[in-house]
Amino acid sequence: MLIRYPFKFETYGAVKLYDVTRTVSLYGVDFEKRFGAFSLTSENLIRIAESTAVVVPVKDEDPLVLEGVLRAVPLHSPLIVVSNSSTKPLDVYSNEVDIAKNIYQLSGRSIIVIHQKDPLIAELLKSEAPDLIDESEGLVRDGKGEGLLIGTLVAEGINSRYVGYIDSDIYIPGAVLEYSLIYYTALAMSKSPYKMVRISWGFKGWYGEEFLLRRWGRVSGVVSSVLNSVLSRGRKFETDIIKTSNSGEHAMSMELAKILGFASRYAVETYELVHLLETCYLGLREGSCRALPNTVDILQVESRNPHLHAQKGELHVLEMLVESLGIIYHSKLADQHLKNTILRILKEFSYEEEPPKPGTYRYPQINTKKFLDELLSRSEISVAHGF
Ligand code: GDP
Ligand code: CO
Numbered sequence: 001m002l003i004r005y006p007f008k009f010e011t012y013g014a015v016k017l018y019d020v021t022r023t024v025s026l027y028g029v030d031f032e033k034r035f036g037a038f039s040l041t042s043e044n045l046i047r048i049a050e051s052t053a054v055v056v057p058v059k060d061e062d063p064l065v066l067e068g069v070l071r072a073v074p075l076h077s078p079l080i081v082v083s084n085s086s087t088k089p090l091d092v093y094s095n096e097v098d099i100a101k102n103i104y105q106l107s108g109r110s111i112i113v114i115h116q117k118d119p120l121i122a123e124l125l126k127s128e129a130p131d132l133i134d135e136s137e138g139l140v141r142d143g144k145g146e147g148l149l150i151g152t153l154v155a156e157g158i159n160s161r162y163v164g165y166i167d168s169d170i171y172i173p174g175a176v177l178e179y180s181l182i183y184y185t186a187l188a189m190s191k192s193p194y195k196m197v198r199i200s201w202g203f204k205g206w207y208g209e210e211f212l213l214r215r216w217g218r219v220s221g222v223v224s225s226v227l228n229s230v231l232s233r234g235r236k237f238e239t240d241i242i243k244t245s246n247s248g249e250h251a252m253s254m255e256l257a258k259i260l261g262f263a264s265r266y267a268v269e270t271y272e273l274v275h276l277l278e279t280c281y282l283g284l285r286e287g288s289c290r291a292l293p294n295t296v297d298i299l300q301v302e303s304r305n306p307h308l309h310a311q312k313g314e315l316h317v318l319e320m321l322v323e324s325l326g327i328i329y330h331s332k333l334a335d336q337h338l339k340n341t342i343l344r345i346l347k348e349f350s351y352e353e354e355p356p357k358p359g360t361y362r363y364p365q366i367n368t369k370k371f372l373d374e375l376l377s378r379s380e381i382s383v384a385h386g387f
Helices: 042-050 063-072 090-109 121-124 142-155 172-185 218-235 256-257 264-280 314-329 338-347 370-376
Strands: 001-003 009-012 015-018 021-025 052-058 079-083 111-115 164-166 192-200 249-253 262-263 295-305 360-362 384-386
Touching: 009 218, 015 079, 015 264, 021 264, 021 360, 042 052, 042 172, 052 172, 052 249, 052 264, 063 090, 079 090, 079 142, 090 111, 090 384, 111 142, 111 262, 111 338, 121 142, 121 370, 142 164, 142 256, 142 262, 142 264, 142 360, 142 370, 164 172, 172 192, 172 249, 172 295, 218 264, 218 314, 256 384, 262 264, 264 295, 264 314, 314 338
Parallel strands: 015 295, 021 295, 052 079, 052 164, 079 111, 192 295
Antiparallel strands: 001 021, 009 015, 111 384, 164 249, 192 249, 262 360
């Protein structure tokens, strides 16, 4: 893959936000013939792919779509499926386990499948991450953010340098391959140990009566503009640098994951940016930025394949919006002016209340290798192939 170097960046404290850049060409290794773009050598491509674990969160998606996603992630990257799918009355989860096993048998790739509600996960995490556990159930809480956090612990447990996330409801496997190649290439473009790449979908669509590939997702357009207004007012220069507030598809170095806060459910992607701006921009002088003296590099790359995923309805859109804006509303970034802006936006979506504060988690300070060894040796439902 050939990715154009970003045209510009803006720094806010130690947070270095790169403007959205694009892929010049989808496949190209050992091919750097012009100065303006970057590609990996074949050797580096394989080395980085091997050190990037790809986490796929899944909750009751169409198994055929999940299978397409799993088959599209390059074989060199270890795959980690974190499922919160039903086990009864229909056992959707066992079907997912079988898909993974089949892929392993055919390819020999490394693949781990764990269930978010595996009682062992709750048992192993409850002392270091009590908030992650639902009190009444005694199991890990529901939510995509919770799934990503567990997947990241597993990625650290297998010693990955990088972790990338890819949703399981993406209909076009070619898009998944493209996201993976973008992760490998863009992560190598930054020299900071603290780095992240976020995908900005070139076009987005849903299956429906009207076929239209849109430039802007509804939630990310609104939430990104709120974050941009925080930056604009802080610096007194208007900016539109953030385009990926809700990017489910993103990857980062393990060093960054370990200093990042994770949020519950659908607030997870927005909170990554909010937390970095809280600690490494606003909190810089108070010493709350653990990345110093390095910068935290955030790259944003626009993908070429259209992002077609499951259409989950208006209520789902509102839920995501309330959670993402809620995490900004209750953060250090929000003064009264911003809070009013958020309330006004929510009103336009007929949501009249103050958004609740989503739960947040620190990255648990545990021995992740031991956690994974214990989980895999004792669990009755989580499985690993090829390790
Ligand atoms: P959207 O794509 O942002 O509209 O949100 P989705 O509802 O498609 O969710 C994104 C991804 O997270 C999908 O792959 C879901 O299957 C997955 N997901 C949603 N909720 C959960 C959960 O509670 N746990 C896990 N592990 N995954 C989830
Ligand atoms: Co989706």
